[in-house]
Amino acid sequence: MWIEHFLQLYLQRECAMSMQNYMRVAARTSADRRYQSGTDIVIVGNGIAGLTAAVEARRFAPDVRIAIITEQSHPTINTPSLKQFAMGKLDREQLLAYPIGTECAQRIQVIHGRVEEINAHDKGVRLSSGSIISYGSLLIATGSVASGLPAHLPGRDFDGVLTLHRLQDYMNLRRRLNEVDDAVIIGGGAHAIETVMSLLYLGVRTHWLLRKKTCLSGVLDQHASELVLRHIQQAGAKVYTETEVMGIAGNVGAVAGVVTNHHQMIPCQLVAVCTGMRPVTTLAQRCTLPMMYERDQGIFVNNHLRTNVPGIYAAGDVAALNNPQTGVHQTRAQWYSAVVQGASAAAAMTGQTTAMTGQAASGASGQGQALPVHFFGVPWHATRLGNLSFVTVGSPLARIPGSVTLTDSFKGTYRRLVIHDDRLVGDISLGQAQADGLAIKRLIDEGASIGAAKEALLKGTFDARKYFSQQRSISVMALARQRNVWTGQPHPGDDEGAPALPSALPERDSLSFDERIQHRVARPVSIVGSMPYAPLPGSASGTQFRGFHYPGGKEKV
Ligand SMILES: Cc1cc2nc3c(=O)[nH]c(=O)nc-3n(C[C@H](O)[C@H](O)[C@H](O)COP(=O)(O)OP(=O)(O)OC[C@H]3O[C@@H](n4cnc5c(N)ncnc54)[C@H](O)[C@@H]3O)c2cc1C
CATH class of the missing domain: 3.50.50.60 (FAD/NAD(P)-binding domain)
Known part of the structure; x- marks a missing residue:
C-alpha cells in the first residue's frame, strides 16, 4: 500500500x-x-x-x-x-x-x-x-x-548580432533590449516584418534591410508588397530596399553598425537576422x-x-x-x-x-x-503583418494561359484572385479583417466553381458557410435527380472516389512552375480533395461582411 x-x-x-x-x-x-x-x-x-x-x-x-x-x-x-x-x-x-x-x-x-x-x-x-x-x-x-548570415560575412560574430530562431535567441534578445536604441533587421519575409513591428512596439529605432525591391516576394505581387512596405514605414520603420549587408562594424567586440552595398553605415547596437530557414x-x-x-x-x-x-x-x-x-x-x-x-x-x-x-x-x-486520413491540398499561409491581416492560398502569382487575374484595392486593403476556367487557383488577401483562408483553401482544393462567389471573394464578403451549404444542396438535388429517387439514406458507393494519394516520388519534368499549374488545373481530378472546413481561430463564422463598392482591376493572361 x-x-x-x-x-x-x-x-x-x-x-x-x-x-x-x-x-x-x-x-x-x-x-x-x-x-x-x-x-x-x-x-x-x-x-x-x-x-x-x-x-x-x-x-x-x-x-x-x-x-x-x-x-x-x-x-x-x-x-x-x-x-x-x-x-x-x-x-x-x-x-x-x-x-x-x-x-x-x-x-x-x-x-x-x-x-x-x-x-x-x-x-x-x-x-x-x-x-x-x-x-x-x-x-x-x-x-x-535558421539560414542566418553568409559564413564569410565580416563581423557576423560580434556580440549583438542575433539570428532569431530558437528560445535561447529570444532570451538573448530580451536581455539586451534595454541597451538598444537602434536595430537593423535583415530579411524580406514575414519573420522579418514581425520582428520589425515588435521592435517598433518597444520604441527601438528600426532599420529594415531588404535585398529585393519588394517584401515576401515569393507570395506577394508588387502592389501587395508596396502596401505592406508603406504600412511598415507608417508604423515608424526606416525601410531600405535593394540593400545588402556587406559587413558588420564592431566596437571592442560588440556590434556598432552595418555597412551596406550602397556604402552606407547604419549605426546600431543590435542586428536581428531573419533571413529564413531551411x-x-x-x-x-x-x-x-x-x-x-x-x-x-x-x-x-x-x-x-x-x-x-x-x-x-x-x-x-x-x-x-x-x-x-x-x-x-x-x-x-x-x-x-x-x-x-x-x-x-x-x-x-x-x-x-x-x-x-x-x-x-x-x-x-x-x-x-x-x-x-488528411488530404493536405494546396499550401496556404495566414499571419498578421503589423495591423494588416495577410492570407495567401494556392498559387496567387501563377500566370497560366487562359487564366484571369482579378485585383481589388481600397483604403489599405488588397485582394488578388487568379481564376482559371471558373475555378480559383490562388488568392491574396491583405487588410484589417482576417480573410477566411481555410474556406478559400477548400474552394481551391475541391476545384469548386466560384462563379457566384467571385464578387464576394474579391470584396472580402465571401460567406463560406452559406456557399458550402448551397453547394451541398445543389449536389444533393443533382444526385436525387440522377437516381430519380431520394431516400434520405446514403447510397452504397457514395464514399468512393477519394483522392488518390500522391506517390512519395517527386514529379520531375521539364515544365516551368506556371506550366505545371496549367497542366494540373487542366485536370480537375488532381485538385479534388477532402480538406475539412475549419475556420481560423478568431473567425468563428469564417465570414466577414463589408459593404464596399469600388473599381477593381482585371487582367487577362
Ligand atoms: C521565431 C519563429 C516564429 C514563428 N512564427 C510563426 C507564426 O507566427 N506563424 C506560424 O504559422 N508559424 C510560425 N513559425 C513556424 C512554426 O513555429 C514552425 O513551423 C513549427 O514550430 C515547426 O515545428 P517542428 O516540430 O516541425 O520543428 P522544430 O520546432 O524546429 O522542432 C524540431 C526539433 O527537433 C530537434 N532535432 C533536430 N535534429 C535532431 C536530431 N538529429 N536529434 C535529436 N533532435 C533533433 C530540434 O532540437 C528541435 O527540438 C515560427 C517559427 C519561428 C522559429
Missing part, C-alpha cells in the same frame, strides 16, 4: 516538473534501458510536430511504447509566441505548448540526445552517445534551422536506405506522411508535401501545418484509417470527426 502511495507521489512530482529541471529528468530518462531494447514509435524532435504526434499516437494506441528523442533542452514551446515573449508580453512559462508534465502523464518517454543516423535495415537509430534505440515506426520531426534533412542523408529529400526542400512524404523508406515518416518543417497544383514537393513551415502533420503521422503510425481534422487535432474544437 505504502509503495503505491509513494509511487503516486513520485509520479505527481515527475509530472509537475518545471522547465528548469526538464533537462535533468530528460538526461536521467535517457539511461532508461527498458526503452533502449525497443520502442514501438520513436520520434526524433520535440517541436510541435513531434509532441503532437506522440500525444495523438497515445490517444490512438493506449498500449504502444512511445519515445521522443530530442537534442532540445526545454519542453515544446509555442514558437510563434516568441515575438510576444521578446516584447515582454509573455513569460517563459507561458510559452509552453502543452501543460507541464504532459509527456509523463501520457507515458511518453523523453530521451535527451542527438540522433546521428538511421539503420533502416535493422530499424534502429544511433545516438551521439553510442546508444542504439530500435523502433517499429520512426517519425523524423527535426524541424528547421529544413534539417541530415537524417535523410544518414539513413542506410536511400531516402528521398532535397536539402532545401525537405524530406519527401505522401499524404500519410510516409517517406519512401518503409516504417519511416516525416512531419513538420522538415517534411515536403506534394503541392497538388504543381506536383512539386515543398515544406509548409507553419505552426498549424506542423500540428496537423503531427496528428496525421500519429494516425498513420498507429494504423488508423481515420484521423482527426486539423481543427480537432489542434484542440480548437475539442471534438473529433472521423475523416479519411
Whole structure:
C-alpha cells in the first residue's frame, strides 16, 4: 500500500516538473534501458510536430511504447509566441505548448540526445552517445534551422548580432533590449516584418534591410508588397530596399553598425537576422536506405506522411508535401501545418484509417470527426503583418494561359484572385479583417466553381458557410435527380472516389512552375480533395461582411 502511495507521489512530482529541471529528468530518462531494447514509435524532435504526434499516437494506441528523442533542452514551446515573449508580453512559462508534465502523464518517454543516423535495415537509430534505440515506426520531426548570415560575412560574430530562431535567441534578445536604441533587421519575409513591428512596439529605432525591391516576394505581387512596405514605414520603420549587408562594424567586440552595398553605415547596437530557414534533412542523408529529400526542400512524404523508406515518416518543417497544383514537393513551415502533420503521422503510425481534422487535432474544437486520413491540398499561409491581416492560398502569382487575374484595392486593403476556367487557383488577401483562408483553401482544393462567389471573394464578403451549404444542396438535388429517387439514406458507393494519394516520388519534368499549374488545373481530378472546413481561430463564422463598392482591376493572361 505504502509503495503505491509513494509511487503516486513520485509520479505527481515527475509530472509537475518545471522547465528548469526538464533537462535533468530528460538526461536521467535517457539511461532508461527498458526503452533502449525497443520502442514501438520513436520520434526524433520535440517541436510541435513531434509532441503532437506522440500525444495523438497515445490517444490512438493506449498500449504502444512511445519515445521522443530530442537534442532540445526545454519542453515544446509555442514558437510563434516568441515575438510576444521578446516584447515582454509573455513569460517563459507561458510559452509552453502543452501543460507541464504532459509527456509523463501520457507515458511518453523523453530521451535527451542527438540522433546521428538511421539503420533502416535493422530499424534502429544511433545516438551521439553510442546508444542504439530500435523502433517499429520512426517519425523524423527535426524541424528547421535558421539560414542566418553568409559564413564569410565580416563581423557576423560580434556580440549583438542575433539570428532569431530558437528560445535561447529570444532570451538573448530580451536581455539586451534595454541597451538598444537602434536595430537593423535583415530579411524580406514575414519573420522579418514581425520582428520589425515588435521592435517598433518597444520604441527601438528600426532599420529594415531588404535585398529585393519588394517584401515576401515569393507570395506577394508588387502592389501587395508596396502596401505592406508603406504600412511598415507608417508604423515608424526606416525601410531600405535593394540593400545588402556587406559587413558588420564592431566596437571592442560588440556590434556598432552595418555597412551596406550602397556604402552606407547604419549605426546600431543590435542586428536581428531573419533571413529564413531551411529544413534539417541530415537524417535523410544518414539513413542506410536511400531516402528521398532535397536539402532545401525537405524530406519527401505522401499524404500519410510516409517517406519512401518503409516504417519511416516525416512531419513538420522538415517534411515536403506534394503541392497538388504543381506536383512539386515543398515544406509548409507553419505552426498549424506542423500540428496537423503531427496528428496525421500519429494516425498513420498507429494504423488508423481515420484521423482527426486539423481543427480537432489542434484542440480548437475539442471534438473529433472521423475523416479519411488528411488530404493536405494546396499550401496556404495566414499571419498578421503589423495591423494588416495577410492570407495567401494556392498559387496567387501563377500566370497560366487562359487564366484571369482579378485585383481589388481600397483604403489599405488588397485582394488578388487568379481564376482559371471558373475555378480559383490562388488568392491574396491583405487588410484589417482576417480573410477566411481555410474556406478559400477548400474552394481551391475541391476545384469548386466560384462563379457566384467571385464578387464576394474579391470584396472580402465571401460567406463560406452559406456557399458550402448551397453547394451541398445543389449536389444533393443533382444526385436525387440522377437516381430519380431520394431516400434520405446514403447510397452504397457514395464514399468512393477519394483522392488518390500522391506517390512519395517527386514529379520531375521539364515544365516551368506556371506550366505545371496549367497542366494540373487542366485536370480537375488532381485538385479534388477532402480538406475539412475549419475556420481560423478568431473567425468563428469564417465570414466577414463589408459593404464596399469600388473599381477593381482585371487582367487577362
Ligand atoms: C521565431 C519563429 C516564429 C514563428 N512564427 C510563426 C507564426 O507566427 N506563424 C506560424 O504559422 N508559424 C510560425 N513559425 C513556424 C512554426 O513555429 C514552425 O513551423 C513549427 O514550430 C515547426 O515545428 P517542428 O516540430 O516541425 O520543428 P522544430 O520546432 O524546429 O522542432 C524540431 C526539433 O527537433 C530537434 N532535432 C533536430 N535534429 C535532431 C536530431 N538529429 N536529434 C535529436 N533532435 C533533433 C530540434 O532540437 C528541435 O527540438 C515560427 C517559427 C519561428 C522559429
